Structures are given as C-alpha cells and as structure tokens.
Amino acid sequence: MKPTPKSKTIARALLAWFDAERRPMPWRETRDPYRIWVSEIMLQQTQVKTVIPYYQRWIASFPTVEKLARARENTVLKHWEGLGYYSRARNLHRAAKEVVREHDGRVPDTLDGILSLPGIGRYTAGAVLSIAYNQPVPVLDGNVKRVVSRLFGLMENGATRKSETRLWEHAGSLLPATRPGDFNQSLMELGATVCLPQNPMCLLCPIAKHCEAFKQGEPERYPPPKQQPETKKIEVSAAIIQKEGKVFIQQRPRDGLMGGLWEFPGGKREKKENPEDCLIREIQEELGVTVAIREKLMTLKHAYTRFRVTLHAFTCDIESGRLRPTHCERWRWVRHRDLDKYTFPAANVKIVKHLKENGSS
Template identity: 40%
Template sequence: MSRVPRRRAPVSSHLDAPQIAALRRALLGWYRRHARDLPWRRTRDPYHTWLAEVLAQQTRVETAIPYYERFLAALPTVADLAAAPLDRVLELWAGCGYYARARHLHRAARAIMTDHGGRLPTTAAAWAALPGVGRYTAGAVASIAFGERAAVVDGNVKRVLARLLEITDSIDAPATIARLWSVADLLVPPRAPGDFNQALMELGARVCTPRRPACATCPLARWCRARAAGVQADLPRRRARRTVPEVHAVAAAITRRRAVLLCQRPPHGLLGGLWTLPGTHVGLRALNPPAETTPPSQDRPQLLRSHLRAQHGLDIVAGAALGTVRHDFSHRRLWLHVYAAAIRGPARSASPENAVRCAWVPLSKLDSLPCAALDRRAFELFVARHSNPRGRRRT
C-alpha cells in the first residue's frame, strides 16, 4: 500500500503569534550583531538602496561594491541617471553582467523624472509600477528606505524559508513561489521591516548557505523543520532542467591597425545595446533563429560573407577559424564560431531595416566596453592572436 505524502501545514499553524514574535527578535538580534558593513547600509537614500538592490540580484556583494561606488560617483542622483545616455550607463556597468538591469534602471529613472516629478516613489506598489522594477526590488526599497511593511523574496530568502518550513516541492513552481511570498508577508514585522528583510537575506548568504548550512550558529535553528528532520542539506529542491535547443552562429574578427570592427546590438531585447563582433548572432531575433540557419562547418564562411554584406554592407573574405565560444541562455545554447576576416572592397549601404551601428574600437579599449560575457570570450580569441608576436599577422 503506497503512502500518501502528508500535506505541509501553513506557517500560521507551524508558528503561533508568540513564536513569530520570538523568531523576529532572534533574527533581528543576530543581524544587529553580525551584519556586514556595506556602503549601502550606511544610508537610507532610496536611490542608493535601489541601485544596491538591483546590483545584488545577480552579483556577489564583494563584486558589487566597486560598481556601486563607481556608479554613484558618476551619476549621484536619479536626475543624473535619467539624463545620461544609455551608452554611458552601460559603460559604467561594463563587466558586471546581466546588462538588462542597467537598461531597466535607466528606463525607470526616466519614468521617475517624467511621471513622478523627479521624486522617488515611497511605496512598494508605486515602485512596482515603474518599468523594469519587480516585486522583490519594490519591496526591498520600500521597506529599507521608507519603512513600509513589505516582504522580499530572493534566492537567499527562498532557501531560508524552504528549510524553515521543510518545503519539499520545487521552489521554481508557481504555487511554491506564491506560498513563499505569503510566508514572507506574514513574517515581516511592522517595525524595522527593512532590517528584517536584510537579515533574512544576510542569513541565507552567510549561514543558511546552499551547501553545508551552518545550522549550529543559525538564530532560527529552533524553529527549522528541515533541521529537525535532518534534511536541510537536501533542500530546497528545484525542477529538473529541461533540454534546450542548440544554435550555431558565425562572427567575423575584422581588425585594422590595432582596432577591431564591432557592432552594437539593437537597444531592446536580450543583450540590447551591448557591443559584439559582427555576425549572424546580431539582431532582434538573434538568439532564436530557425533551424536551417545552423550550417555545416564548411558553409560557415560563405554564410558569414552573405550576412555581413546584407547586414552591414561589407564585402569580406573570411580567413582562418579562430575558435568557438559557448554560452548558455535560459532558452538556448549558443555556439559562436569566430573567423578572422578582412574587408576586400568598399562598403556598400545596408538596407535600412538591417542597418546596425558599427565602429572601429581600439583593442586597448575592449575591457571598458559594455559587452556580454559571450563576447568577451570571443574577443580573447583574436586579442591573443594580436598579442603573440610569433603568430600575429597585420591586417
């Protein structure tokens, strides 16, 4: 006879009001003793808090700090951010990755100036109404900068709550995510909600870690169901990753007097506004091409030549294959095959619908250019060639 999995009780039946109050006190007490001294925790300026929370979503704290300081030095107010061209914002973000965050910051800053008279919103609901601002960011800024009783759920908080309640369902499932938000809403206190939210995130980052959680030093250990059951190392659970289609693209490394020809992706969509080598991976549908655009290796130089003629008005000759780089997106695995190339004739005009901005960029400036990780690895293929006196060819 098969066992029926027992249903997990909601948090309200797991913890009564006095226990929730005790949990809050324990977590806040731990946080006040052990919180890291981070630059954005020394201020309640909502602009600073907003920038910090956006940076922290996909970047390690140690890496985020210099970007935070550099960004504020260059664009100290939301008005400065809104007035800056997008290229400048992306330049300040260069190397931090996940450039959509920078584009969303820029769009939201312009909305604040045009729709809110330059005043930053004071509630989570108003923050969430801005373009590119999600529920997590809205709750974080509203609670930390304005003291609103608003919850946050990021990766660290998901892990803490999944273990606290011994949630065995996938934390990627919509029903589980909704449950975690409900739990977070219940737990966040009316007093010091910002400190409580930061404490939950700090706990997940430093104690309730993905591997080898330090349960012996955890302020929530006495209430943790997973620890009581001895399954804390097995939680949280995630859905099995689905197989994603593979796409092959070709790109040209065209160099001239220690400079390389690069093009800027369209401003919208995945990797929008970032610089890359010219090739078949560039365009609004760049990462979702039909299957027939994945050519056998012997046809790639001809495909590259045809594409660059149509897209950029360039007549090129493709030379040696420099190598291949791989990048995994959530919905695609992209293989980018990079070829050395030279321009053999005068440039023609590309059709208006295909026109893409291109520029000669000195090799010495590549490190400061806003580029995706995929492109930086592609750059390394030809930069190494030019840096090696034995293997270098002048083009």
C-alpha cells in the same frame, strides 16, 4: 498571516545574529532609497562580490537619481557592461527619468507608487520600502524562499502562483513591526551564508531550534527542486574586419536581444558547416561583402541563462563587394584604442581586450 509569539522570537534571534554577523556591503551604509534600489537591481541573478565594484563605479558616476536620469543611454549601458541582463540597466534608466518627471526626484514610498516604475517587481519594492523607508513590507528572493520553506517545512519552491503566494504569506508572518528592513536583510543573509542549498550549516543557524526541516534531519529536501529548462548549445563565428588601422563594429537592433549593444558581425553556425564557412556566409548576408579570413584570433565560451555559446573569432579583410550593413542599427570603423567607448556583450568584451592589448592602432 499574522505574527505569532514564535515569529517574534524568531525575529529577535535573527536580528541579534544579523547585528553580529552581517557582511560589510557599501549599500548597507546608506538609507538612500535610490542607492538601495540600484543595489537590489544589480544583485538580481548576480553575486555580491561581482556587484560591489559595479555598484561603486555606478554611484561615483550617477550619485543621484537626477544624475542618472540626465545620462545618455550608451553611458548607462557602458557602466553595466559585463553584468548581463541589460534590460535591468535600461529599466533603471527609464525609471529614473520617471521618478524625476512624475515624483519630483523622490523614489516613491508607497507600494503602488514604486511598483509603477519600470523594472520593479514585488521583491525589489519590498526591499526598498523596508530598508530605505522602514516600512513593514516582506521580501522573497531565492535565499528567502529557501529559508522560509525549511523553517516552516513547506514543500514549496515558488514555481507556481499558488506556491509563490504561500511563501509570501509565510515570509510576511515573520516580519516584525520594528526594524523590518534589517529583518528582511537578515533572512537574505541567512540564506546566503548559512542556510545554503547544499550542505547547510545548521549548527551555526540562530533559528535552527525553530526549523521544521532541521527537526526532521533533512534540510536539503526543502524546497523541492524546480524543473530546469533545457540548455541549448550554440556555435557562433565573428569577424574582426580591419582596414587602415580600424575595426568594423555594428550596433544590435534596439528591439532585440541585447538591443543597442555593439558587436563584431557574424552569426550562428548551421549544421554541417565549419566555423570559417559560417563566417563567410554570415558576412555576405549581413554586410553584402566577401571576406578573406587571415587567421583565427580566439575561441571563447560564454554561458547565458538558457544557452551555452562557443564563439570563434577570426581576423578578416574585405575581399570584394560594397559594404551594405542591413542587420544592425548603426555601424562604424573604430580604432582599437577607442573601442572602450562602446558597450559590448560579455564575449565581445574579451575580444576588445585582446585587440587593445595586441593591436597596433
């Protein structure tokens, strides 16, 4: 779809609003494509306020794509610890190596070139190309989908390929030839701060008079809700096995969920099984030993995309048997003070913090 006089008016109004109202963010202080790329990957499914300290630490340690490419995977994952969706960090690392190897350390400035990198889809490509390279390439994240759906009165949520394509076309029709990066950011900013999913602040919107949903008086009808996947509840038991001032940890298989991260051994509770019996069974199966439970350390609740996990952590001693871990990549006995050197899933991070604050080793 080609820009129209109306879209040009909308672009002018949004850019003027963005110039006056945009929130300060560290990645908005640069046009470095590498740093913009890092911020966009971190911002996927994560709030701005959460991302800012992670971004700052990341850039302090990996200020250039070359520095990231040379880093060890464990160091990269440690910097990502707590952000979740660790495949994002692994893909960033892999892509950095590819940029150095195939592109002489320069992030590609063509759509085909940047889309060839691991972990980069159409949205991230559009963000980097428009913001860093000033190219007129649209973006379409959750915020932009909502703005576009309401602005044009489209009953589209991007749940199907046809719906997604239609939203991309309309987002592209709004894009001005000048300041495309700022315009894309203005759409995202509008969706994040004004055109909210519930109770949108239409009276503060700089383009309300052009918005079909506002004219109808029912902005919250747009976009139609997506069908949400069923959330599954899981209970897990974890063993904090201690010996001579050290605690046992193991590394998850690299080709599985949260692959390569370290954890305390354990597993899912079966039907009609209490957390203690679950722990004894899982440790026998995983490590080939029988443990004696000393006490319950804590119960943690953690939410993933499709799971709600309750984790029961117990301190244990090996009672009998020879340690033969079979369900992990590697395993180690580690002093409490050295646990920070390893990357753990979010729930395990809370256990590590407790051990470091209350342990004696």
